[in-house]
Amino acid sequence: MSDRHNGILLILDGWGHAPPAPGNAISAAVTPALDDLLTRYPTALLPASGTAVGLPDGVVGNSEIGHMVIGAGRPLEYDSLLVQRQVDSGELRRHPDLVAACTRLAANGGALHLVGLCSDGRIHADVAHVAELLHAAADAGLRQVFLHAITDGRDVADGSAGQHLDVLLGHADRAGAGRCVSVVGRNFAMDKSGKADLTAIACSLIVDAEAERVVPEPRAAVDGQAGDQWIPATVVSGDGSRHPVRDGDVVLFTNFRSDRISPLVDMVHTRLRDTGRSSVRLLSLAQYDTTAEVVPLVRRADASGGLADALEAAGVRSVRIAEREKFEHVTFYVNGRDPSARPFEEHQLVPTAVGDDYVAQPRMNVAEVARRVVEAAERDDVGVVVANLANIDVVGHTGDYEATVVATGAVDTAVATICAAARARGRWVLLVGDHGNAEQMVKTGNTGEQRPYGGHTHNPVPCVLVPAPESAYALDPRVTGAALPSVGPTVLQLLGLPVPPTMTAPRLLTEAAEPHRRPVRAAPTTN
Numbered sequence: 001m002s003d004r005h006n007g008i009l010l011i012l013d014g015w016g017h018a019p020p021a022p023g024n025a026i027s028a029a030v031t032p033a034l035d036d037l038l039t040r041y042p043t044a045l046l047p048a049s050g051t052a053v054g055l056p057d058g059v060v061g062n063s064e065i066g067h068m069v070i071g072a073g074r075p076l077e078y079d080s081l082l083v084q085r086q087v088d089s090g091e092l093r094r095h096p097d098l099v100a101a102c103t104r105l106a107a108n109g110g111a112l113h114l115v116g117l118c119s120d121g122r123i124h125a126d127v128a129h130v131a132e133l134l135h136a137a138a139d140a141g142l143r144q145v146f147l148h149a150i151t152d153g154r155d156v157a158d159g160s161a162g163q164h165l166d167v168l169l170g171h172a173d174r175a176g177a178g179r180c181v182s183v184v185g186r187n188f189a190m191d192k193s194g195k196a197d198l199t200a201i202a203c204s205l206i207v208d209a210e211a212e213r214v215v216p217e218p219r220a221a222v223d224g225q226a227g228d229q230w231i232p233a234t235v236v237s238g239d240g241s242r243h244p245v246r247d248g249d250v251v252l253f254t255n256f257r258s259d260r261i262s263p264l265v266d267m268v269h270t271r272l273r274d275t276g277r278s279s280v281r282l283l284s285l286a287q288y289d290t291t292a293e294v295v296p297l298v299r300r301a302d303a304s305g306g307l308a309d310a311l312e313a314a315g316v317r318s319v320r321i322a323e324r325e326k327f328e329h330v331t332f333y334v335n336g337r338d339p340s341a342r343p344f345e346e347h348q349l350v351p352t353a354v355g356d357d358y359v360a361q362p363r364m365n366v367a368e369v370a371r372r373v374v375e376a377a378e379r380d381d382v383g384v385v386v387a388n389l390a391n392i393d394v395v396g397h398t399g400d401y402e403a404t405v406v407a408t409g410a411v412d413t414a415v416a417t418i419c420a421a422a423r424a425r426g427r428w429v430l431l432v433g434d435h436g437n438a439e440q441m442v443k444t445g446n447t448g449e450q451r452p453y454g455g456h457t458h459n460p461v462p463c464v465l466v467p468a469p470e471s472a473y474a475l476d477p478r479v480t481g482a483a484l485p486s487v488g489p490t491v492l493q494l495l496g497l498p499v500p501p502t503m504t505a506p507r508l509l510t511e512a513a514e515p516h517r518r519p520v521r522a523a524p525t526t527n
């Protein structure tokens with residue numbers, strides 16, 4: 001069709017932009033394909049953190065909000081922002097469900113168990129939020145408040161678990177409620193790769209106060225341990241007492257992000273039910289995607305009316321492709337956390353060939369992702385392929401610089417393959433990061449030393465368009481207000497489809513260059 005150009009949206013996970021510097025694994029990698037694209041075509045640097053995407057000001061981007069705003073075509077008020085707003089206004093500690101739960105527990109002699117990631121990474125959780133919950137409990141006269149701390153070391157520097165535990169205990173001291181009764185690393189409590197044996201270790205610790213390791217005070221759980229993510233399940237008990245969840249108690253999960261905590265929540269629910277503790281109520285700080293019924297204190301924003309709805313309305317087929325680590329991102333999250341099946345959509349989960357030792361296998365299965373993208377791109381019935389190349393982020397999270405350099409090179413090879421196939425089939429390719437990660441893999445520690453860092457960053461993400469061969473349009477890198485949400489409307493524009501009014505972010509192509517308005521043959525697009 002002359003007025004429509006099929007294409008490929010390629011999300012390079014964790015592909016942030018920063019000038020070359022020590023710790024920039026992206027600029028250090030050998031990337032002939034990306035170098036060529038970035039010099040040949042105009043590149044926009046899109047803000048992908050903080051208010052530009054709907055996060056609290058100054059908060060690093062993440063994969064959920066990144067993919068959600070790409071799909072929604074507008075910034076979305078993310079769960080952390082909605083929670084923070086209630087914290088700032090004082091509403092959270094007066095929340096009717098929270099107050100009612102605490103008052104009832106105080107009257108019945110029950111306990112409130114607070115379970116959550118103990119850090120200020122603000123990707124899954126913010127330990128500051130727990131202070132509000134502790135104040136609510138104290139105000140209700142609730143004495144029995146038990147803290148189950150999940151140590152981080154992924155969204156924040158490894159080795160900082162002790163400091164964050166101290167912050168948590170400081171909140172408890174000031175509120176006059178809460179004592180830490182268990183500690184466990186996030187790789188147990190927040191596994192989302194289906195390793196139920198890991199989840200079960202955290203579940204037994206929290207629900208039944210069972211663990212091989214017992215220490216007298218919280219710091220002893222982490223001090224001297226290597227790797228915050230793998231802190232073994234530890235009961236904290238100075239006096240020999242244990243505090244399992246008893247029937248009638250309330251368990252409140254304090255993560256605002258759902259994905260990694262949900263397997264634990266579901267297992268806790270099942271364990272309680274199977275052991276006759278069916279009157280335990282489960283609450284969560286924000287809304288979760290669990291099978292178990294959990295009452296959220298803060299409800300999530302409406303993310304409908306985005307790319308998936310527009311494609312469906314136009315009857316344009318999309319094929320979504322990613323490895324397991326990012327599969328939900330190109331499906332569920334791009335679709336605004338809407339799990340419903342869409343007739344014009346196909347999902348391809350690329351099996352991971354390599355297990356999850358990403359340092360040993362930094363290429364992951366990206367070659368197979370590329371092969372599947374090429375296969376889908378060769379089909380005339382496919383309007384747009386949406387794929388995620390996960391390596392830069394996933395390997396970046398290990399904090400291993402050398403492995404991330406190799407990961408970036410592997411992504412580059414995949415990009416070369418995909419772009420060659422796109423060119424052969426007359427497709428455009430829009431490449432974009434979803435948040436920064438691997439472009440900044442060192443951080444300055446408290447004493448000025450450079451420490452390895454595998455977390456996300458505040459940096460903008462590159463966005464580059466490789467136009468379809470028979471077109472004259474180009475990306476305009478200077479569009480006012482352009483940010484990550486601009487990607488969705490730009491995809492529709494490239495496909496020659498109407499952009500619904502819900503997708504308010506500015507598009508990245510100039511009006512005059514819209515291919516469906518002004519088809520022009522073979523004009524050069526270099527700058």
Ligand SMILES: O=C(O)[C@H](O)COP(=O)(O)O
Nearest residue numbers: 062063064123154155393
């Ligand atoms: O869950 C994780 O792996 C990290 O905490 C955040 O990374 P993501 O936002 O890329 O998933």
Ligand SMILES: [Mn+2]
Nearest residue numbers: 013014063434
């Ligand atoms: Mn990501």
Ligand SMILES: [Mn+2]
Nearest residue numbers: 014063393397
């Ligand atoms: Mn990540």
